[in-house]
Amino acid sequence: MLIYTAKRILLAILVSLTVSALVFSLLYLSGDPATALAGERANEADILAIKAAYGFDQPVYVQYFKWLAGAVQGEFGNSVYFRLPVIDLITERLPVTMTLGVCAMAFALLLSIPLGVLAAMYPNSLIDRAALLLAVLGQALPSFWFALMLIVVFAYWFPILPASGSDSWEHFVLPTIVLGYYATPAFMRLTRTGLLDVLSSDYVRTARAKGLRPAKVLFKHALRNAIIPVVSLAAVQFGFMLTGSIIIETVFALHGAGFLAWESISRSDFPTVQAVLLLFSWFYIILTFLADLLNAWLNPRIRVA
Amino acid sequence: MNTTAPTTEQILGPTPGQILRRKIFGHRGIVIGGGIFLIIVLMAVLAPLIAPYDPYHQDLVARLVPPIWQDKGTWTHVLGTDQVGRDYLSRLIYGARISLMIGVMAALISGIIGTSMGVAAGYFGGKVDMVVTFLITCRLSLPVILVSLAVVAIVGGSLEMVILVLGLLLWDRYAVVMRASTQQIRSLDYIAAAQAAGCSTWYILAREILPNVMNQLIVVATLEFAHAVLLEAALSFLGLGVQPPLPSWGLMISEGRNYILFDAWLIAIPGSALFMMLLAVNLLGDGVRDVTVPENRA
Numbered sequence: 038m039l040i041y042t043a044k045r046i047l048l049a050i051l052v053s054l055t056v057s058a059l060v061f062s063l064l065y066l067s068g069d070p071a072t073a074l075a076g077e078r079a080n081e082a083d084i085l086a087i088k089a090a091y092g093f094d095q096p097v098y099v100q101y102f103k104w105l106a107g108a109v110q111g112e113f114g115n116s117v118y119f120r121l122p123v124i125d126l127i128t129e130r131l132p133v134t135m136t137l138g139v140c141a142m143a144f145a146l147l148l149s150i151p152l153g154v155l156a157a158m159y160p161n162s163l164i165d166r167a168a169l170l171l172a173v174l175g176q177a178l179p180s181f182w183f184a185l186m187l188i189v190v191f192a193y194w195f196p197i198l199p200a201s202g203s204d205s206w207e208h209f210v211l212p213t214i215v216l217g218y219y220a221t222p223a224f225m226r227l228t229r230t231g232l233l234d235v236l237s238s239d240y241v242r243t244a245r246a247k248g249l250r251p252a253k254v255l256f257k258h259a260l261r262n263a264i265i266p267v268v269s270l271a272a273v274q275f276g277f278m279l280t281g282s283i284i285i286e287t288v289f290a291l292h293g294a295g296f297l298a299w300e301s302i303s304r305s306d307f308p309t310v311q312a313v314l315l316l317f318s319w320f321y322i323i324l325t326f327l328a329d330l331l332n333a334w335l336n337p338r339i340r341v342a
Numbered sequence: 343m344n345t346t347a348p349t350t351e352q353i354l355g356p357t358p359g360q361i362l363r364r365k366i367f368g369h370r371g372i373v374i375g376g377g378i379f380l381i382i383v384l385m386a387v388l389a390p391l392i393a394p395y396d397p398y399h400q401d402l403v404a405r406l407v408p409p410i411w412q413d414k415g416t417w418t419h420v421l422g423t424d425q426v427g428r429d430y431l432s433r434l435i436y437g438a439r440i441s442l443m444i445g446v447m448a449a450l451i452s453g454i455i456g457t458s459m460g461v462a463a464g465y466f467g468g469k470v471d472m473v474v475t476f477l478i479t480c481r482l483s484l485p486v487i488l489v490s491l492a493v494v495a496i497v498g499g500s501l502e503m504v505i506l507v508l509g510l511l512l513w514d515r516y517a518v519v520m521r522a523s524t525q526q527i528r529s530l531d532y533i534a535a536a537q538a539a540g541c542s543t544w545y546i547l548a549r550e551i552l553p554n555v556m557n558q559l560i561v562v563a564t565l566e567f568a569h570a571v572l573l574e575a576a577l578s579f580l581g582l583g584v585q586p587p588l589p590s591w592g593l594m595i596s597e598g599r600n601y602i603l604f605d606a607w608l609i610a611i612p613g614s615a616l617f618m619m620l621l622a623v624n625l626l627g628d629g630v631r632d633v634t635v636p637e638n639r640a
Contacts, residue, residue, distance in 0.1 A: 048479070055480045063489075066496045173628075177621035179572055181579050182595055182613035189606045280485035284576055298488055299580065302495045310492050318483045325482075 041333055049326045056318045057108065061101050063314070064307050104311075113312035118304045123312045126297060133203050133293035134286070137212055138278050142271065144217030145224055150267070153228025154260065157236065168229070172222035180281060184215045184288040201290035212289045216281055220274045227270055231263035265335050272328035276321035365633045372633070375625025382619055386438040393432040394420075397589045401427035409607050421611055424594070425601060430608075433589035434615055440590045441571045441619060444505055448570035449563050451509025456516025457559060461551060463517070464524025465543075474517060481514045490573065494582045504583050508570045519562050523555040557634040564627030568620050575616055591616045 079087075088094045091114075092103065107113060113123035156165040191211060192200035202208050235241060236259055244254045283295035290296070294313060301309035356364070366372055385392070401423065408415050409422040409430070421430040463474035490507045497503055527533065528551075536546050575592030577583030584590040586597070591612040598608030 048476075051476070052479050052483055055476075056483050059480070059484065063492055063496065066493060173624065174621070177568075177617055177624050179575055179613065179616050179620065181576055182609065182616065185595065185599065185602060185609050186606075186613065189602060189609075193603055193606075280487050283485075283487055283491070284580070287580060299491070302491050303581065305495065314485070314488050314492060317485050317488060321485070322483050 038333065042330060045326055045329055049322050053319055053322055054105075056322070057105055057315055058101065060311055060314045060318065061104060064311065065097070108312070108315060114308045116301070116306055116309045118301065118306040118309070123309050126309065127294060127312060127316065130292060130294045130297045133291055134279060134282050134295055137209060137216060137282055137285070137291065137293060138275060140209055140213040141216035141220070141278055142275055144213050145220040145274075146267075146271065148217070149221045149224035150228050150264075153225040154232060154255070156225070156229045157232035157263075158255070160233065165229075168225060172225055175218055175222045178218070180215055180219050181284050181288055183218070184211065184285060187211050187215065188288075203289075203291040203293070208289070208291065212282075212285050212291055215288075216278055216285050219281060220278060223270060223274065224267055227267050228263065231266055232259060235259045235263045265332075269328040269332050272324045272331070276317075276324045279317055279320060362633070366629075369629045369633060371625040372629030375622045375629060378618055378622035379626055382438050382622065383442065385435050386442050389435045389439055393429075393435045395429035395432040397428060397432040397436040398587055399428060403427065406601065406605055406608075408605070409611070412607070422607065424597065424608065430594075430611060433594060434591075434612060437589040437591045437594065437612065437615065438619075440501065440584060440588060441574065441616070444501070444508070444574045444584075445567040445571040445623075447505045448508035448512060448574075449567040451505070452511070452513040452566055452570075453516055453559070453563055455510070456513030456562075457520050459513065460517040460520025460522075461524050461547060461555070464521040465528055465547060465551060467525075467528075471521070474521065478514055478517050481511075484511075486511050486573065487576065490577060491580065491582050494577060499577075499582050499585050501584050501588065504574055504577060508573055512566050512569055512573075515566060516559070516562050519558050520555055523558050524551055527551055527554050557630075560634075561627055561631045564623055564630065568623040568627070571616070571623070572620060 092100055095103075104114075111124050113127075115121065116123050116126055119126060152164075152168045152171070156168040159165055188200045188211065191198045198210050199205075199208050241254060241259050244258045245251075249258075279295070282291075282293060283298050285291070286293045286295035287299045294316075297309065298313040298317075300306070301313065404419065404423050405427045406425060407419045407423040407427075410417065410420050412422075415422065419429050419431070421434060423429055424433070459474045459477065463471040490504075490511060493507050494503060533546060533550055536550050541550075574583055574590065575595070578590045578592030579596045581596060584593055586593060594612035595609045595616075598605070598612070601608050
């Protein structure tokens, strides 16, 4: 386990470094970032001043290492648009995104696991087919459109929920449904196939044969094992949800980190864009790392490979 | 003697082609998904013939005409007109072209990148495999939406740019699936036989490996097609994808957003079209997987 953990840590660090280099180089896609920052009406002197102020006059690798050293310490420079330290902006916005992520994850799990269990208990029944239909429809539903249609129905036709903002818990209801629903099909399919596998295994037959109550067999013996892959998928899905929150937060004007990302992208606020992109990537790397460790801990066979 | 001699068909049974055809036409998902998809493709191909108006022609007198099923709807504009008086049905029909083009091109570009990487990793193993696996991990760590938004914002949005960005980003699933399938095939006897017979590596990859991973490749391609269509719509919706006045469905939803309160059909119509297309492609992909590689069903 120790060797496996060490290997995975090394891999995570290597991936983080590569990703940070990619994120940093995005800035240079536009050609000269100083000219882009200065805007169309800037003259030579302005551009030179910006170059000096942001360190664009130094060699690229020096800029990269300076930026990375700052990033590791949470220092991303100032936002070009808000004129505030980027890290302050992010720490201010992150709680909204995290709240949304946790709520959406809870919603997804609460909806998909019972459905998955029912579908596996009664395969090919009406409920199994309904669950499958829900999954197929859910996969084809564009989240931003679903969000807008929910706004139309629940904010305009039946005005029971607010359409935008992030002031009260009511503001989180619709975004939670949209973001959570998006992750539901994957969880449900995994719960269903996992449980179907386990239910046909020998130890479940033994448990049944020795006369345990069906509920006890299901929850104590079968579900516990069937749920393992769902746990690791949940870690990865949480990472996807944070990215998905960019669209959802924009539609609902929730002032989270995703909204900040969109604001800074549309205002060419490069330091903020880089910081958010890097943090989201690192967050995803940490989540998959934890999921891998969890998997290896639960299933010793993985450690050898 | 009143028994007739059995026909050749009765003796030989159905041919593999017949079995496959029966499976395809007996599969509800393929029939429904394929049917919807065919309609959308026909719509896109025949757009100049079937669209009642020019999708770019503005008629400021006939702005925001509601669709036929609403009180003030008229047969002159079956699906109504948008905020500058362009015929919505015509824009919807032409929009199918954009979605199809982006889906096909992005799935093709990412398919070439991902398949080459995955097959190389699976066949050669060792260091090649290590590098490819590392690249896949790095790619997965980068959030697609955020990166494509940032790139399009920096470089500028256009149809070609969206295709290129999505094509260069969506290769991960191809690589993962192709790597796993190639690893399985590599250890089979007929590969060893081909190697022993002195076939070149290129020959083995092209004539022995590729045809045998084609089923999985098609399944992934449909998934990535749907993924690209969805992402284009999302990017255009956020204003950083295909630029106006092109009739992209995502852009139509974005433009209709300001009228969401009184004219919700402006977003409902293009959204439904997008939903139908994604549903059709997903059903088709699932169906192809069921028919050709049932062991991969999850």
